[in-house]
Amino acid sequence: MNDKNQIARSRKFLNDIINKIDDPIFVKDEKHRWVFLNNKFCELMGRPCSELIGKTDHDFFPKEQSDVFWRQDEKVLNSSNADVNEEKITWQDEERIISTKKTLFEDPSTGNRYIVGIIRDITEIHFARQIERENQKQIIHADRLKNIGQLAAGVAHEINNPLAVLYGMIQDLNEMPQSCNSEKAEKMLHVARRIKEIVQSLLMFSRQGESGRSDENINDVIKDVLMLTSSQLARNNIELVRRFSNDLPHLHVSPSQLQQVFMNIIMNAVDAMPEGGKLIISTTVANSIVKVEFEDTGYGIPEDIADKIFLPFFTTKEIGRGIGLGLSISYGIIEDHGGRLEVESKPEGGAKFTVNLLIS
Ligand SMILES: Nc1ncnc2c1ncn2[C@@H]1O[C@H](COP(=O)(O)OP(=O)(O)OP(=O)(O)O)[C@@H](O)[C@H]1O
Numbered sequence: 609m610n611d612k613n614q615i616a617r618s619r620k621f622l623n624d625i626i627n628k629i630d631d632p633i634f635v636k637d638e639k640h641r642w643v644f645l646n647n648k649f650c651e652l653m654g655r656p657c658s659e660l661i662g663k664t665d666h667d668f669f670p671k672e673q674s675d676v677f678w679r680q681d682e683k684v685l686n687s688s689n690a691d692v693n694e695e696k697i698t699w700q701d702e703e704r705i706i707s708t709k710k711t712l713f714e715d716p717s718t719g720n721r722y723i724v725g726i727i728r729d730i731t732e733i734h735f736a737r738q739i740e741r742e743n744q745k746q747i748i749h750a751d752r753l754k755n756i757g758q759l760a761a762g763v764a765h766e767i768n769n770p771l772a773v774l775y776g777m778i779q780d781l782n783e784m785p786q787s788c789n790s791e792k793a794e795k796m797l798h799v800a801r802r803i804k805e806i807v808q809s810l811l812m813f814s815r816q817g818e819s820g821r822s823d824e825n826i827n828d829v830i831k832d833v834l835m836l837t838s839s840q841l842a843r844n845n846i847e848l849v850r851r852f853s854n855d856l857p858h859l860h861v862s863p864s865q866l867q868q869v870f871m872n873i874i875m876n877a878v879d880a881m882p883e884g885g886k887l888i889i890s891t892t893v894a895n896s897i898v899k900v901e902f903e904d905t906g907y908g909i910p911e912d913i914a915d916k917i918f919l920p921f922f923t924t925k926e927i928g929r930g931i932g933l934g935l936s937i938s939y940g941i942i943e944d945h946g947g948r949l950e951v952e953s954k955p956e957g958g959a960k961f962t963v964n965l966l967i968s
């Protein structure tokens with residue numbers, strides 16, 4: 609076989625392979641003209657390849673759309689970095705989502721530069737991702753509702769005592785000389801304020817899955833959670849020890865999501881100490897990380913389940929007491945904040961959960 613034949617054969621071989629690829633492929637020159645296209649691309653455009661070669665996006669797409677493609681081409685030509693973009697296009701009267709990866713190819717023999725593009729139809733993946741995100745949101749919300757249910761009893765108990773005090777004070781008030789009234793009123797105001805704070809924190813917690821971020825001192829986020837859980841700890845004979853650092857920088861976080869994480873960890877600690885015990889909550893800052901540690905003196909986590917506790921629906925609790933979502937949701941939330949949620953079982957018994965949050 610002579611050289612010419614051999615070249616023709618290998619060219620055909622390469623062409624066949626490229627046409628076999630099920631993703632649309634195009635090559636553009638520096639003037640944005642298509643110089644090479646595979647069959648799948650022409651199929652996507654709904655035209656024979658011969659009609660497309662030498663033309664540009666401007667000849668086929670609305671100006672708004674082709675301007676976007678043009679700018680992306682320029683970006684690749686100017687920076688020589690690969691560029692990936694996701695776009696909505698209408699194909700055969702159907703809206704599709706495509707992802708296009710463009711890379712620069714410089715022909716060493718001529719010095720000419722080309723943009724090589726591969727298009728992937730990611731419509732199904734895109735919607736699957738959207739559904740997954742939606743499901744995730746609903747799961748987080750369900751966990752929140754469950755926590756609110758558990759908290760409601762505790763909060764009712766918590767406000768019941770100050771309410772009884774307040775009631776008694778109001779009854780006394782009429783029987784007292786005028787001079788005592790202002791002191792008594794001051795006390796009543798204090799008790800009423802406490803009730804208001806508790807109810808407000810429950811309301812805040814119940815607000816639906818807010819993920820908006822703001823600059824927060826993590827100590828304050830924990831304090832909000834303790835406002836709702838401290839009575840539950842006390843009723844379960846759990847001594848609460850707070851070791852809060854005074855030097856915490858503000859972190860850009862979703863306070864409501866972090867409340868949910870801390871709530872889950874504290875509730876688990878309560879469950880792990882049915883006979884009472886101690887819960888130490890400490891915050892520290894070192895090496896650009898804010899650390900929040902929850903150490904309990906409960907039954908601890910046996911080694912054989914330590915790697916499973918973050919899995920969704922893993923629970924060792926009896927039916928009706930736990931569904932196994934708390935830690936998996938918390939893990940996701942902390943990851944979403946660019947942090948890490950870790951656990952260790954202490955040799956002397958009990959568990960320690962650590963939330964590491966990066967200072968950005
Ligand atoms: N502080 C802890 N001490 C001992 N075991 C723990 C502790 N925290 C979590 N676990 C273990 O991890 C498992 C998973 O916890 P997770 O919070 O995800 O689910 P759950 O508490 O069982 O149910 P849910 O949180 O959905 O009500 C628990 O069932 C328990 O076995």
Ligand SMILES: [Mg+2]
Binds near residue numbers: 872875933
């Ligand atoms: Mg739990």
